[in-house]
Amino acid sequence: MNASIYDKTEKGREEITTRKHQLASRLRTLLVMIDGKQSAADIMKKVSALGLTEQNLQELLEQEFIVEIAQQAESANGASESPPHATAAATSPVADSSAAPAMTDAERFQALYNFYNETIKSAIGLRGYGLQLKVERAANIDDFRTLRQAYVEAVQKAKGPEMARSLSDRLDLLLGKP
Known part of the structure; x- marks a missing residue:
């Protein structure tokens, strides 16, 4: 599974607030979940029951609604460890400090x-x-x-x-x- 962490671009935030780009509602649901804190794998676990896949995540990336801001590190015991949010925010030109850690x-x-x-x-x-x-x-x-x-x-x-x-x-x- 994808250990990358993604955040919304300006285009992605604009889509959430105005629906300007008329993104398909299934993709829009996935876009809402992207918060710059959770790994793609964690998000996919939450939305897989809705029929969304990593291919849908890739579509958002290709259409520039989201951007990769970090890779999640693996700890010695194999568990995923998120990098500190400050690190992610520093590497992201579009970090959103109002993003929630889970589905708000x-x-x-x-x-x-x-x-x-x-x-x-x-x-x-x-x-x-x-x-x-x-x-x-x-x-x-x-x-x-x-x-x-x-x-x-x-x-x-x-x-x-x-x-x-x-x-x-x-x-x-x-x-x-x-």
């Missing part, structure tokens, strides 16, 4: 918002309009948790139990359920 509530909220909108549209269609309005009104992660049951039932009615199970498993990962 804001990032989780955005990931849930994107997940609901994309899957309601693709799995439920126009019958999901009312549910989509509730997603738009959601103000916090608990609001998304409240929508979970109605969402799963609507998907099951529209696409069957297998699709409902698959999407509910992905949703539970985003919601932080075991």
Whole structure:
């Protein structure tokens, strides 16, 4: 797995705030996770359940949404050790001091918002309009948790139990359920 540490470029931060470059939502979700602190391997563990791979990370790199800022060192016992953040910040022309060490509530909220909108549209269609309005009104992660049951039932009615199970498993990962 990739032991590199990546951070967003100015173009990447611009995409997060304005959506100017119209990055595909799956790649945008991955871009949100890049924080200049976690190794690519750690990030991939978190997003692999969403179907994202290192190839997607490479796409962000090639399109200059992210930049490699450091290589993670291996300790004597084989465990990864992150370099101190000050070192990473010093080597990065685009270091972001506001980046969080893990998925923040804001990032989780955005990931849930994107997940609901994309899957309601693709799995439920126009019958999901009312549910989509509730997603738009959601103000916090608990609001998304409240929508979970109605969402799963609507998907099951529209696409069957297998699709409902698959999407509910992905949703539970985003919601932080075991």
